[in-house]
Amino acid sequence: MDRHDRVALAALLLPAATVFVAFFLIPLARLFAIGGSGPRGWSAYAAVLVEPRYLWSLVSTVALATATTVATLAVSGVSGVFLVRHRFPGRDLLVAMLTLPLAFPGVVIGFMVIMLGGRQGAVPEITDALFGERWVFAYSMVGLFVGYLYFSIPRTILTVMAAAEKIDPRIEEAARSLGAGPLRRVRDVIVPALRPALFAAGAICFATAMGAFGTAFTLATKINVLPMVIYTEFTLQANVAMAAALSFVLGAITWAVLAAARSASGSTVAAAG
Amino acid sequence: MRPRRSAAFWALLAFTLAVCAFLVVPVAMSMLAGMTRNYFVGWRSGLTLDWVLKVWTDYRHTVGLSLQIAIACLACTLVLGVPAAYVLARRSNAFTRAVEELLVMPVAVPGLATALALIVTFGGWGDLRRSWLFILIGHVLFTLPFMVRSVLAVMASIDLRTLEEGARSLGAGFAQRFFGIVLPNCRPGIVAGSLMVVTLSLGEFNMTLLLHTPLTPTLPVGLADAYASLRIEVGSAYTLVFFVIVVPLLVALQRASRPRGRGAAR
Numbered sequence: 001m002d003r004h005d006r007v008a009l010a011a012l013l014l015p016a017a018t019v020f021v022a023f024f025l026i027p028l029a030r031l032f033a034i035g036g037s038g039p040r041g042w043s044a045y046a047a048v049l050v051e052p053r054y055l056w057s058l059v060s061t062v063a064l065a066t067a068t069t070v071a072t073l074a075v076s077g078v079s080g081v082f083l084v085r086h087r088f089p090g091r092d093l094l095v096a097m098l099t100l101p102l103a104f105p106g107v108v109i110g111f112m113v114i115m116l117g118g119r120q121g122a123v124p125e126i127t128d129a130l131f132g133e134r135w136v137f138a139y140s141m142v143g144l145f146v147g148y149l150y151f152s153i154p155r156t157i158l159t160v161m162a163a164a165e166k167i168d169p170r171i172e173e174a175a176r177s178l179g180a181g182p183l184r185r186v187r188d189v190i191v192p193a194l195r196p197a198l199f200a201a202g203a204i205c206f207a208t209a210m211g212a213f214g215t216a217f218t219l220a221t222k223i224n225v226l227p228m229v230i231y232t233e234f235t236l237q238a239n240v241a242m243a244a245a246l247s248f249v250l251g252a253i254t255w256a257v258l259a260a261a262r263s264a265s266g267s268t269v270a271a272a273g
Numbered sequence: 274m275r276p277r278r279s280a281a282f283w284a285l286l287a288f289t290l291a292v293c294a295f296l297v298v299p300v301a302m303s304m305l306a307g308m309t310r311n312y313f314v315g316w317r318s319g320l321t322l323d324w325v326l327k328v329w330t331d332y333r334h335t336v337g338l339s340l341q342i343a344i345a346c347l348a349c350t351l352v353l354g355v356p357a358a359y360v361l362a363r364r365s366n367a368f369t370r371a372v373e374e375l376l377v378m379p380v381a382v383p384g385l386a387t388a389l390a391l392i393v394t395f396g397g398w399g400d401l402r403r404s405w406l407f408i409l410i411g412h413v414l415f416t417l418p419f420m421v422r423s424v425l426a427v428m429a430s431i432d433l434r435t436l437e438e439g440a441r442s443l444g445a446g447f448a449q450r451f452f453g454i455v456l457p458n459c460r461p462g463i464v465a466g467s468l469m470v471v472t473l474s475l476g477e478f479n480m481t482l483l484l485h486t487p488l489t490p491t492l493p494v495g496l497a498d499a500y501a502s503l504r505i506e507v508g509s510a511y512t513l514v515f516f517v518i519v520v521p522l523l524v525a526l527q528r529a530s531r532p533r534g535r536g537a538a539r
Binding site: 005015016030034079094098100103104108114120154212214230234243 | 281282285286288289290292293295296297298299300302303306312313352353354356357359360363364372375376377378379380381382383384385386387389390391393394395410413414417421447469472473475476477478479482483493496497500501505508509512515519520523524526527
């Protein structure tokens with residue numbers, strides 16, 4: 001690589017770097033400073049852990065994100081491996097339908113949850129017919145959980161399928177001939193082989209459930225998750241410093257989880273789709 | 274695969290079909306609701322396109338603005354992202370790895386935080402706050418990593434160095450190699466990245482809710498407004514309009530990202 005090339009490469013990276021520094025790094029640094037400039041000073045950053053109201057919403061946000069991640073991985077893992085292992089008529093259509101909601105925005109997903117579990121939704125209609133009782137779950141934490149599940153399943157199934165296709169069938173064959181039953185083969189062969197993909201996809205699920213807020217915004221403003229608290233602090237209370245401090249803490253946790261998952265899975269996975 | 278259909282097969286198929294129903298039934302329901310005269314009565318009240326027409330007259334401007342932002346966003350990410358991906362593909366050292374890590378941050382950091390940061394920094398800059406360009410900045414930050422990663426993935430799968438070495442030995446300059454060799458070879462990555470960017474920009478809400486003003490409502494902002502304040506038929510019809518725009522993009526995205534390795538087998 002000669003000198004001329006080096007200059008040209010630097011020039012190619014420059015525009016993206018400039019935009020990134022000017023519109024992302026500098027604003028974030030400013031936000032950080034503002035977070036410490038409110039009436040509480042720098043202790044605003046500790047408020048999320050000290051003040052029960054904020055701590056409670058942080059705990060419920062993390063709990064929701066964890067539950068979403070576990071449920072998504074279980075459902076997508078089972079369906080993804082199944083779809084890779086078996087060929088049957090209509091399989092391609094099924095895959096296409098399972099990945100259709102990929103990249104639906106959070107607000108639309110909120111509306112899909114209302115369609116399922118809202119006041120005039122499908123599930124209340126069915127339970128009304130079966131048990132004479134309407135199960136309306138959309139406008140609560142359960143609705144949000146269902147929404148994030150809806151959001152995360154399509155992309156996770158794609159990741160699992162891509163990874164499951166690379167599993168060498170001979171390893172499982174060997175395990176079978178050594179007398180391993182189906183459950184042991186899942187535990188000792190399939191799950192370890194899918195580990196990096198599950199970590200990668202799980203990190204994205206978790207990050208989405210932590211930071212997204214379109215779904216919560218559509219379902220109910222009363223749901224007490226951290227993004228909603230930040231939005232309320234900013235718009236209704238006009239408490240910019242507290243909103244800044246809270247969103248910084250939220251961003252730091254999310255980023256740390258992504259980084260941890262990346263080092264655990266041993267590859268640069270980050271946000272794939 | 275052997276056509277051995279055990280009980281486990283049928284159980285897993287039923288499970289997968291149930292997952293599929295979970296994902297598709299609400300989409301079908303909302304599409305139907307958008308065309309039903311009175312959703313409370315049910316489809317017996319008759320089918321109509323009145324709601325869709327009402328949405329189109331009331332919210333047409335949000336569709337226009339979202340398309341405008343998405344196209345501008347695509348142009349920006351192409352100009353910024355493709356060259357950046359090329360640099361990251363050519364040089365692999367601690368610095369480029371750090372750059373790669375940093376570039377992903379706007380996806381990891383919640384959109385709310387990024388939007389707040391932009392508002393506190395640039396909110397007072399002349400008319401920028403009231404302009405659609407303010408939303409565009411947020412969308413470019415959020416979508417740029419997807420363009421870079423998509424192009425980078427294709428670049429990593431082809432032997433750029435050898436191709437470029439060949440071109441260089443024939444006397445091709447830097448620009449000639451970049452436009453003549455590099456860009457045509459990463460076409461699949463650029464196409465997939467572009468579809469991703471447009472789809473994400475059209476649906477972006479986390480940042481846009483804070484970045485927009487009453488003068489610049491985008492499609493998802495209009496959707497949230499309709500869901501919150503209008504009857505369910507209008508919300509459904511609006512969603513239907515959104516699907517008509519986005520689903521072709523999603524199908525194209527699925528097509529573009531499926532057949533891998535065409536760039537390598539040249």
